[in-house]
Amino acid sequence: MRAMLRVLGVVLALAASGCQRQSGAPEDQAAPASPTNAQREAELAAEQLAAIGGPANASQRTAFEGEFQASGSLDSLGGAEGAWELTLLEDYAQFSRPGLGEDGGVVGARDFRERGLRVVAGPLTITIKQEACTASGVELPYVADVLFEGVAYQGCARRGVAAGARPTWASVLPELMPAIDACLARAESPPVRVTFAGALEEGEVSVRLRESDGARRVCTATAAGDNARFEHLSDLDTAPGEGDPEFQRGAEQPRRAACAEQALDSSGQVLGWVIRRRC
Known part of the structure; x- marks a missing residue:
């Protein structure tokens, strides 16, 4: 009788151990934490930089010198053009969103590439790519990508800045x-x-x-x-x-x-x- 009880005790112990291992399995397979804004921006920035090729030669960089103006839409606004605007000057960049105010910063050194440029201005990471882009039925020669607070904004861009008050x-x-x-x-x-x-x-x-x-x-x-x-x-x-x-x-x-x-x-x-x- 005592031998049977010992066998039963071993069986129960093994069963309990198996249950513990099974209940602990989901913890080992827990989903990774959500990426931070900085991590998302770094990943997107790397993809956008790769899309504009290697370092530009003297001839290629002329297409990306000077000032640029860009605009795009926000999904929450139903895709209406002009929902955000970017003004990229030689020394300053300003990013405006309706109802969310303006952000900007001093422009760092421009990284000229074969098919575009990359520049950081304060909290903004800006990529200008030479690629046809249609805005409100008008075809523009550049695509602009702006990374800000972990969010990617894309729109159309052109060289030159419209007359009027310039951001500082x-x-x-x-x-x-x-x-x-x-x-x-x-x-x-x-x-x-x-x-x-x-x-x-x-x-x-x-x-x-x-x-x-x-x-x-x-x-x-x-x-x-x-x-x-x-x-x-x-x-x-x-x-x-x-x-x-x-x-x-x-x-x-x-x-x-x-x-x-x-x-x-x-x-x-x-x-x-x-x-x-x-x-």
């Missing part, structure tokens, strides 16, 4: 204000002019300042205005688009009033004054 670093001033205010609060020699501000990677903002004693410093802070830190700038260290325009915080009108216009936030509150170099 100050075009997205309200989004930069928390970092600007954090840097201005630690200025050594007020009053201070902001000569440039722009988004960096990993949620940080670069703010360049010219203080009343002529000293120039660059301040880096988070987009929320935290962890502000400074470095001095030499006279030769200038950023593309720096100084045109400049920004003066507060309601007091600057001396060159004819060249200045008020900067307002989305609620109509005065942020300060944008001062153009030429007027």
Whole structure:
């Protein structure tokens, strides 16, 4: 009898062990975590770069020099052309979406390829490819791909920028204000002019300042205005688009009033004054 009980105990133990292994199997086969925005962008960027070929020669790169303007549609808007717009200048790029505001940044070095170009401007990764593209019944010679926050936007592009107000670093001033205010609060020699501000990677903002004693410093802070830190700038260290325009915080009108216009936030509150170099 005792022998039978021992055999029964062994059988039950084996059965329990089998159940544990079976119940643990799904954990070993758990689905991988969803990719982050950065991972998605890296994968898409690699695919888009491969599509425009190897490095361009002198003749090929001429097709991708200069300024570009592009637009495309958002699926949520039923495919209406012009749902987003991109303006790519020599020194700055601006990306606009209806109801979602504007984003942009200083343009880095252009990577010229056989069939297009790649450039990074702040949070934007832009690829221009020479390929026929139809927008609103009109055929344009280029396709534009914009990667932003893990989302890929595609539309049609042409060389040249339409006449009118051209975007500058100050075009997205309200989004930069928390970092600007954090840097201005630690200025050594007020009053201070902001000569440039722009988004960096990993949620940080670069703010360049010219203080009343002529000293120039660059301040880096988070987009929320935290962890502000400074470095001095030499006279030769200038950023593309720096100084045109400049920004003066507060309601007091600057001396060159004819060249200045008020900067307002989305609620109509005065942020300060944008001062153009030429007027």
